[in-house]
Amino acid sequence: MNQVTSTGGGTIRILIVGGGCAGLASAQRLQRELQQDLRSGRAEITLVEAAPYLTCRPLLAEVAAGAVDPRHVVVPLRGALPDCRVLAARTSRIDHARRLAWLAPQGGIEVELPYDELILAVGACSRRPPIPGLAEHGLGFETVGEAVALRARVLEQLDLASTTRDVELRHAALTFVFVGAGYGGVSALAELADLVRRVLRDYPNIQSEDLRWVLVEPGDGILAEADPELAESALEQLRDRNVDIRLGTTLESAEEGLLVLSDGTKFAARTLVWTAGVRPAPLLAATDLPLTADGRVHCLDTLQVVGPDGGPLPGAWAAGDCAAVPAAPGGHCRRGAQHALAQAELLAGNLLATRTGAVPEAYHPEPGDASASLGPRNAVAHAGGRRLTGRRARLVHRARTLRQVPSAERRVRILADWLLGGLFASGPRVP
Numbered sequence: 001m002n003q004v005t006s007t008g009g010g011t012i013r014i015l016i017v018g019g020g021c022a023g024l025a026s027a028q029r030l031q032r033e034l035q036q037d038l039r040s041g042r043a044e045i046t047l048v049e050a051a052p053y054l055t056c057r058p059l060l061a062e063v064a065a066g067a068v069d070p071r072h073v074v075v076p077l078r079g080a081l082p083d084c085r086v087l088a089a090r091t092s093r094i095d096h097a098r099r100l101a102w103l104a105p106q107g108g109i110e111v112e113l114p115y116d117e118l119i120l121a122v123g124a125c126s127r128r129p130p131i132p133g134l135a136e137h138g139l140g141f142e143t144v145g146e147a148v149a150l151r152a153r154v155l156e157q158l159d160l161a162s163t164t165r166d167v168e169l170r171h172a173a174l175t176f177v178f179v180g181a182g183y184g185g186v187s188a189l190a191e192l193a194d195l196v197r198r199v200l201r202d203y204p205n206i207q208s209e210d211l212r213w214v215l216v217e218p219g220d221g222i223l224a225e226a227d228p229e230l231a232e233s234a235l236e237q238l239r240d241r242n243v244d245i246r247l248g249t250t251l252e253s254a255e256e257g258l259l260v261l262s263d264g265t266k267f268a269a270r271t272l273v274w275t276a277g278v279r280p281a282p283l284l285a286a287t288d289l290p291l292t293a294d295g296r297v298h299c300l301d302t303l304q305v306v307g308p309d310g311g312p313l314p315g316a317w318a319a320g321d322c323a324a325v326p327a328a329p330g331g332h333c334r335r336g337a338q339h340a341l342a343q344a345e346l347l348a349g350n351l352l353a354t355r356t357g358a359v360p361e362a363y364h365p366e367p368g369d370a371s372a373s374l375g376p377r378n379a380v381a382h383a384g385g386r387r388l389t390g391r392r393a394r395l396v397h398r399a400r401t402l403r404q405v406p407s408a409e410r411r412v413r414i415l416a417d418w419l420l421g422g423l424f425a426s427g428p429r430v431p
């Protein structure tokens with residue numbers, strides 16, 4: 001058990017902003033290591049998070065497909081952090097020079113919160129450019145509510161297509177478009193395409209050839225956050241499953257459900273999912289911490305924020321999607337849950353090490369252990385230097401995803417959902 005004291009000899013106050021993957025993982029490790037200090041009042045950990053729960057986003061596609069119960073992918077922060085103080089509020093600004101943060105609780109008055117050590121883990125936000133019609137017709141895919149809404153939208157289209165006599169309306173109902181080929185877009189498309197394929201037996205007048213799945217990506221490949229070899233393998237598999245993948249293409253307009261792409265294609269679609277692009281969390285611009293050109297917090301490989309002299313800025317740390325952490329060769333670590341969790345774990349250890357005068361360790365990303373879901377029977381994964389596809393990759397991906405869920409109780413529930421799903425997979429209907 002670590003013993004820490006504040007610089008003034010009193011209580012050390014650790015403030016964690018953001019309760020997503022990185023924020024919760026760093027809080028859990030600090031809670032474990034500082035248990036005695038927390039209980040005796042020698043240390044205090046405050047986690048400030050806009051929503052008082054964590055959403056396991058890598059499992060949202062399985063929520064949309066009905067493979068996992070929506071409640072099982074959210075983890076209440078207070079339950080996971082019994083020895084910490086969890087505040088459900090938005091942090092509006094930070095003055096690190098004065099070691100002060102300002103919190104804005106919903107509907108309440110802004111309050112000041114002093115701290116000794118700051119951990120920034122505010123992630124990134126999705127970016128919605130002002131494309132005509134996108135706000136009215138585009139669905140998001142970041143929250144449990146959005147995943148459930150997307151499932152309902154897709155299933156509604158099958159009912160519509162099976163009853164209408166309007167040929168154009170039928171085509172639009174059976175056209176599903178995902179813009180953005182990151183983890184969210186790819187996994188949601190793959191899971192939902194499989195769900196629809198399975199329920200088609202209940203719609204005898206719809207054939208699988210009537211369905212159109214389109215993936216629009218402005219970049220020159222899919223899964224930009226993943227290893228390039230893995231991404232290429234996922235691309236091949238989706239193409240084999242007749243997904244119409246448009247690389248180097250953007251959505252120009254979605255007015256009245258008529259989609260216009262930058263390659264000149266026009267078609268009607270009643271399901272448009274927007275998962276493209278991220279922007280830095282707005283809070284980062286309201287701090288006095290150094291930012292890189294892409295708006296992330298400039299960090300050393302020890303996850304300490306860079307100070308004016310290029311060395312560590314005392315008392316400031318960052319991890320996850322909001323942190324620009326150096327990675328060879330000469331770039332920054334990619335965004336993703338795996339990095340967020342590994343960085344958070346190291347950050348907590350380094351913070352404790354520096355309090356006792358030890359040297360912090362550098363973060364070395366593990367490039368070989370990535371994976372991505374491509375539906376209930378498929379995935380792509382790297383494991384032990386080997387590239388896996390199909391059911392074995394799916395098994396590896398599920399095991400990794402399960403390990404990332406920060407609650408034993410939720411892990412058991414998710415596992416039970418999977419086992420029951422497997423048991424009833426050959427049954428006649430999808431609930």
Ligand SMILES: Cc1cc2nc3c(=O)[nH]c(=O)nc-3n(C[C@H](O)[C@H](O)[C@H](O)COP(=O)(O)OP(=O)(O)OC[C@H]3O[C@@H](n4cnc5c(N)ncnc54)[C@H](O)[C@@H]3O)c2cc1C
Nearest residue numbers: 018020021022050058091122123183184320321336337340
């Ligand atoms: C649908 C989907 C599927 C994904 N699948 C995968 C996958 O398979 N594999 C993978 O590696 N990655 C995946 N990702 C990406 C992964 O979820 C993120 O990379 C990861 O969550 C980053 O962790 P983080 O802690 O940095 O940020 P987050 O988990 O986003 O947490 C940041 C938290 O900070 C809070 N916050 C922000 N601003 C403030 C503020 N001002 N005050 C208080 N709180 C604030 C937010 O509410 C949020 O809870 C997926 C993402 C999505 C959307």
